[in-house]
Amino acid sequence: MSLLLLENIQVSYGLSQVLFGVSLTLAPGEVVALMGRNGMGKTTTVRAICRLIGLRGGTIRLDGADIGRWPPHRVARAGVGLVPEGRRCFAPLTVHENLLAAARPGEWTLERVTALFPRLGERMSQRAASLSGGEQQMLAIGRALMTNPRLLLLDEATEGLAPVVRQEIWAALRQLRTETGLAILLVDKSLRELATVADRAVLIERGTTIWSGPFSDLSAETRERHLGV
Secondary structure, eight states, rough: OSEEEEEEEEEETTEEEEEEEEEEEEOOTEEEEEEEESSSSHHHHHHHHSSSSSSSEEEEEETTOOOOTHHHHHHHHTEEEEETTTTOOOOSBBBBHHHHOOOOSOOOHHHHHHHHHHHHHHHTTTGGGSHHHHHHHHHHHHHTTTOOOOOEEEEEETTOOOOOHHHHHHHHHHHHHOOOOOOOEEEOOOHHHHHTTTSSSEETTTTEEEEEEEGGGOOOOHHHTTTTT
16 A cells, blocks of 8 residues: 555645646655656645645545545644755754654654754754754754654755755765655755655646656656756
8 A cells, every 4th residue: 555645636726726637656665756847836746745735636645544634733643744845944943942843752853863964963052043054954854854754745855055965965865765664755856866865756747747657767858858957
């Protein structure tokens, strides 16, 4: 059974329909890259999974349960961790307080998060607002892990960061893939790094799934046509 199943989901913002038929599956422990040009519906798909926006049609199942009408807090408690676009750390709180605010019982503790991101251990008493963009991104990932999720959603986790920090985050994601059973749905534009992490890719265009398969089968022609690279 799939951990996550999306079947023909449709979403609108008011009268403007954004998703017209997105479908994908994610197995336990699998890493899937959700890809497409800007404005094609990737972030809306992530928001729909987390129930931050209502469905116009289609089905979302988590571990077999239909979560299409669940409130966001119930989805989070069921094991879905979100690293949102733009990080959205609690700026007035310290690193320590940000992590504790999200903590739920499980394997991910302060010690394990700071082992993954040593910089956070060095800045525990600093307010999130004083961190660099890269450190805030590490904090956003650490905060999501502190919820002890089964499924981690990362929306543009390396966008706009310095190359050295990007590499630290990609190294952490590779570590998550090899050392945990965490399923990951990853939105990012960097094909080179995605190739080192993702098992499969799902391409969406104009709010519809148009290709799905092993990442290694993503041909140059498909990338050029649908991703513009």
